[in-house]
Amino acid sequence: MAKVWYENPKGAAPAQGLYSHAGLSQGGTLAFVAGQLSVGLDGSVVGAGDFAAQFKQVFGNLGDVLKGLGADYSKVLKFTTYLIHSQDIPRFMALRKELFHTYYPDGIYPPNTLLIVDRLVKEEFEIEVEAIVAVDR
Numbered sequence: 794m795a796k797v798w799y800e801n802p803k804g805a806a807p808a809q810g811l812y813s814h815a816g817l818s819q820g821g822t823l824a825f826v827a828g829q830l831s832v833g834l835d836g837s838v839v840g841a842g843d844f845a846a847q848f849k850q851v852f853g854n855l856g857d858v859l860k861g862l863g864a865d866y867s868k869v870l871k872f873t874t875y876l877i878h879s880q881d882i883p884r885f886m887a888l889r890k891e892l893f894h895t896y897y898p899d900g901i902y903p904p905n906t907l908l909i910v911d912r913l914v915k916e917e918f919e920i921e922v923e924a925i926v927a928v929d930r
Contacts, residue, residue: 797927812872813902822929844881851920866897873924875922
């Protein structure tokens with residue numbers, strides 16, 4: 794059974810948001826989940842021009858992939874988040890805080906690297922999130 798936990802080592806600077814410095818795993822197999830986009834089941838872009846709608850769809854899609862792997866958000870070791878506008882950082886942080894308390898009620902969060910990029914695979918996409926996950930295999 795894959796066990797996951799998070800640490801903020803002594804002597805490290807404090808985290809600057811809702812994340813820990815390290816995610817660790819014992820047992821299981823690591824799955825590297827591709828960046829999830831705001832795509833509906835029919836392949837269409839969901840929430841074009843609406844960051845909050847895209848955020849919700851992206852984390853819903855990621856949850857679907859986790860479920861398909863026999864995992865859930867408690868097995869995520871690390872996120873990497875890509876945004877196309879630095880102005881969306883405060884909105885991202887607020888939406889993440891609202892959502893993550895349901896996934897991580899103890900207030901201890903997986904590591905997350907946040908990057909601002911020029912664009913994603915389609916112009917309409919505003920956010921993409923990938924994950925490293927411990928799965929039972």
